[in-house]
Structure formats: C-alpha cells, structure tokens
Amino acid sequence: xxxxxxxxxxVVDDYATMRRIVRNLLTQIGFTQIEEAADGAxxxxxxxxxxxxxxxxxxxxxxxxxLQLLKEVRADVxxxxxxxxxxxxxxxxxxxxxxxxxxxxxxxxxxxxxxxxKKKIESVLGTLx
Amino acid sequence: xxxxxxxxxTAALTAADYTAIEAELLNDPxxxxxxxxxxxxMRNVGAAAGxxxxxxxxxxxxxxxxxxxxxxxxxIAIAGQHPHMHMMRQELRQLSSHIxxxxxxxxxxxxxxxxxxxxxxxxxxxxxxxxxxxxxxxxILSAAEAIQATTERLxxxxxxxVIEIATDIENHVMxxxxxxxxxxxxxxxxxxxxxxxxxxxxxxxxxxGIWGVEGNGxxxxxxxxxxxxxxxxLLNGPALNDVSQDNIDALFNAAGAPAAAPKPxxxxxxxxxxxxxxxxx
Numbered sequence: 001x002x003x004x005x006x007x008x009x010x011v012v013d014d015y016a017t018m019r020r021i022v023r024n025l026l027t028q029i030g031f032t033q034i035e036e037a038a039d040g041a042x043x044x045x046x047x048x049x050x051x052x053x054x055x056x057x058x059x060x061x062x063x064x065x066x067l068q069l070l071k072e073v074r075a076d077v078x079x080x081x082x083x084x085x086x087x088x089x090x091x092x093x094x095x096x097x098x099x100x101x102x103x104x105x106x107x108x109x110x111x112x113x114x115x116x117x118k119k120k121i122e123s124v125l126g127t128l129x
Numbered sequence: 130x131x132x133x134x135x136x137x138x139t140a141a142l143t144a145a146d147y148t149a150i151e152a153e154l155l156n157d158p159x160x161x162x163x164x165x166x167x168x169x170x171m172r173n174v175g176a177a178a179g180x181x182x183x184x185x186x187x188x189x190x191x192x193x194x195x196x197x198x199x200x201x202x203x204x205i206a207i208a209g210q211h212p213h214m215h216m217m218r219q220e221l222r223q224l225s226s227h228i229x230x231x232x233x234x235x236x237x238x239x240x241x242x243x244x245x246x247x248x249x250x251x252x253x254x255x256x257x258x259x260x261x262x263x264x265x266x267x268x269i270l271s272a273a274e275a276i277q278a279t280t281e282r283l284x285x286x287x288x289x290x291v292i293e294i295a296t297d298i299e300n301h302v303m304x305x306x307x308x309x310x311x312x313x314x315x316x317x318x319x320x321x322x323x324x325x326x327x328x329x330x331x332x333x334x335x336x337x338g339i340w341g342v343e344g345n346g347x348x349x350x351x352x353x354x355x356x357x358x359x360x361x362x363l364l365n366g367p368a369l370n371d372v373s374q375d376n377i378d379a380l381f382n383a384a385g386a387p388a389a390a391p392k393p394x395x396x397x398x399x400x401x402x403x404x405x406x407x408x409x410x
Contacts, residue, residue, distance in 0.1 A: 015313040017266045021306050024274065028303065060317065060364050067360045089317060089367035093380055096405045098363055100384040107405045109377045110367070111310045114303055116374050116402070 004125040005030035007053035012036075012043040012069065013087075014061040018110075022056060022087070022117070029118050029128055040064025044072050047079055054125060059088035059095070067102055074103040083124040087112065235333055248330045255323050259316050266312040273305045317366045376401010384408025 009031055011022045019036045026034050035052065037043035039061040046052070055073065059066035066086055073079045086099050089110040096107055106120045122128055142150075154160040276298065283295040358364070379401065 013313070015316060017263065017270065017309055017312045020267075020270055021310055024270075024277075024306055025303075059360075060366065062358070065358055065360050065364070067363070068358070089314060090363065090365060091368050091372040091377060091401075091405075092363075092365060093404070095363050096377065096380050096408050097384050098360070100381065100408055106409065107377060107381045107402075109372050109374055109402055109405065111307070111314060112374060113307055 003030070003128070004122070005128050006033070007031070007125055008033035008035065008051060009054045009056060010035045010037060010043060010046055010052040012038075012040065012055065012057035012061070012066065014038050014058065018058065018087075025114050025117055026056075028114065029121070040066060040069035040072070043069055047073065047082070048076075052082060054121070055082055055084045056087055056121075057084065059086055059090050059099075067099060070099065070102045070104055085120055085124060087117075235336060248326055248333070252323055252326045252330075255319050255326070259319050262312050262315060266309045270306065270309055273302050273309075276302050314367045321366050372401050374402025375406070376404040378402040378404070378406020378409075380404025380407050381409035382407040 009026055011019050011026070011034060013019045013022070013036075016038075019038075023034050023036065035046055035050070037046050040057075041064040043055070043057065044064070047055070055069075057066040057069055064072075066088065070084050070086070073082055073084060083105045084103070085106045085108060086104050087108040087110060088095070091109045099107055105124045108116055108120055118128065151164075154164055280295040280298045280302070283298075284292050286292075356364070380403070383404065384407075
C-alpha cells in the first residue's frame with residue numbers, strides 16, 4: 001500500500017507567500033507531489049486534469065472562493081471523494097458549520113503551525129510516518 | 130294643454146310702459162293715494178334694512194379690529210410662551226452654515242488634480258505597504274529555504290553532533306517560515322481597509338454629484354462593485370484577536386454531519402480550533 005505522503009496534493013491560496021509556506025511544510029513532512037493554484041477556478045481546472053488526492057485550500061479568494069470550490073468538488077462525480085482541508089483566517093462558527101455542511105474533511109485556522117497541519121492531514125489521509 | 134298654476138307671471142316693462150302706467154295711476158285719486166302710501170312704506174323698510182346692514186358691518190369691523198389687536202399682542206405672547214423658537218431659528222441657521230462648510234470641505238477632498246486626493250493617496254500608501262511586505266516576505270522565505278538546503282547538506286555529513294545542530298537550525302528555520310504567514314493575515318486586513326476607503330471615496334463622489342459642488346469625479350478610482358460571491362456574507366477576514374486552533378477543533382468536532390449540520394443562527398464571534406474540532410466529532 002502506498003504511503004500517505006505519496007498522495008498528490010493541491011495547495012490553493014491567493015497569497016503566493018502562503019502557497020510557498022504550505023508547500024515547504026508539506027515537503028518537510030514527506031510530500032513530493034505538490035501542485036499550486038491561486039483561486040478556486042484554477043484549482044478546479046487542475047483537479048479535473050490530474051489525480052489530486054488531497055486539497056488544502058484557503059477560503060477567501062476571487063473569483064471562486066474555497067467554499068465554492070469545495071461544493072464543486074463534492075458535486076463532481078469523479079472528484080467528490082477527494083479529501084479537502086480548509087485553511088483560512090475565517091474563524092466564525094457559521095464558517096465552520098457552512099464548510100462542514102459542504103463536506104469539508106477538516107478545518108485549520110490561520111495562522112497555524114506545522115504540527116497542526118501535519119495532524120489534520122493525518123486525520124484525513126492516515127499516518128504519514 | 131298646459132294647466133293653470135295660479136301664479137301671475139310678471140311681464141317685461143319698458144321705460145315707456147312704466148311712464149304710461151304711472152301717469153294713469155296718478156290720474157286716479159285712489160290709486161295715487163296707494164302709490165304715495167307704498168312709497169312711504171318702502172322708504173321705512175329701506176331705512177330699517179340699511180340700518181341693520183350698517184349695524185352688522187360695524188359689528189364685523191369691530192370684530193376684525195379686535196382680532197387685529199389680538200394678533201399683534203399674540204405674536205408677542207407666542208414669542209413669550211415659546212422661547213425655544215428663537216433658539217430653533219439660530220440652530221437652523223448654524224446647521225445651514227455647517228452644511229455649506231461641509232460641502233466646501235468635501236469639495237477640497239477631491240481636487241481637480243487627482244494626484245492630490247487624500248483618500249487616493251491613503252489607498253496608494255496601503256497598496257504600497259502590501260507590495261513591500263510581500264517582497265520582503267519573499268526575500269525572507271528565499272533566505273530561509275537556502276538555510277534549509279544548507280542544513281540538509283550538514284546533516285548528510287553523518288556526524289552526530291552536526292546532525293543535532295542541523296536539526297536545531299531546521300526547527301528555527303521552520304519557525305521563520307511559519308512567521309512569514311503574517312503577510313497573508315496583514316494583507317487581508319489591509320485589503321479590508323483599502324476597500325473601505327474606496328467605498329468612502331465613492332460616497333463622497335456621490336455627495337458631490339448630488340450637491341453639484343465642483344470636483345473632479347473622473348479622478349475617483351473606480352469603486353469595487355458589490356461582492357457577488359455566493360458566500361460573501363461569510364467572508365469577514367481575520368479576527369481581531371488570535372483564535373486558538375483548539376477552539377476551532379472543538380467547534381469543528383461538535384458540528385453535525387454534512388447532511389444534518391444545524392443551520393447557523395446569528396453571527397457569532399471568532400472560534401478557536403478546539404471549537405471547530407468539536408463540531409466535527
């Protein structure tokens with residue numbers, strides 16, 4: 001069975017800084033296949049054109065937000081089972097509830113640390129070690 | 130044919146007819162006596178009616194004079210009874226003056242030379258801050274990544290002491306990387322302020338348009354149209370106070386399954402990661 005860290009990951013954030021940080025953290029915990037997208041629409045295109053096994057997405061992006069992306073993924077027959085982690089500064093209860101209703105697998109509030117990211121990824125994909 | 134009504138209709142009488150009838154009546158002593166008596170009677174009735182009319186007119190004039198006096202005294206009385214009237218007039222004058230002054234000040238905010246626009250300048254300054262911090266963060270990340278590459282080379286030497294030092298350095302570099310995420314948070318906060326400034330700019334332009342104050346509307350930056358994203362009502366940006374991941378986790382674990390999750394009620398404050406995790410358990 002393939003290691004969880006062999007899963008192709010798509011990092012979606014409109015801030016290049018954040019994409020770079022998350023990419024670095026993912027590399028540190030063993031991921032080697034990492035793609036990036038700057039908003040929901042670009043991410044959806046990449047998801048439909050490849051075999052991404054985990055989406056780590058920001059929420060507040062334009063033109064397509066992370067929540068819209070999540071709903072598109074869950075509505076797509078081929079993509080609907082893709083694990084999806086929301087990483088966002090939006091921290092109100094209604095945000096978490098809305099994301100969960102839409103089918104998010106986990107939710108990380110910014111700013112976060114490496115341990116939190118690793119723990120949430122493991123809760124979705126299984127142990128990385 | 131027509132029925133008799135018993136009413137004798139009055140025939141039209143010319144001046145010649147009148148003179149002729151009068152002469153005829155005066156020839157007969159009896160009819161002449163009737164005319165004289167009738168004339169005397171009519172004079173009495175006319176005098177009485179005139180007297181009544183004159184009395185009534187005098188009464189009306191008396192009333193008007195009385196009302197005139199009352200009005201004259203009344204205006205003084207009203208002023209006396211409502212001392213706030215004068216104050217209200219003063220307040221209205223001051224309000225009018227203040228509106229005029231505000232119009233002039235607003236006009237000065239949008240001078241014809243758009244480069245001098247204070248709001249525009251403030252927006253540009255904030256944009257410059259975002260650009261500068263983004264560039265600086267990128268430089269810091271590049272340096273941190275270079276250190277990471279170096280520490281990996283150190284670790285490959287195989288010396289246990291060096292490996293320990295390399296691991297220590299690696300942990301510190303990771304802290305630097307994570308600290309760089311400030312650029313995302315501050316960037317979002319600054320964007321909110323920039324959008325607010327643009328909104329104010331738009332409203333000021335609208336006010337100038339309404340009042341017809343001279344200004345250069347073309348110099349205004351285009352206002353961002355209303356956010357049409359379906360989840361725009363959920364986008365509030367970073368919370369003012371730090372939110373712990375533990376609280377977010379609790380909230381997440383407490384939330385029901387997607388199909389059964391409760392509808393959000395009134396907007397609430399920021400949640401911690403623990404709260405979020407609780408929604409998901």
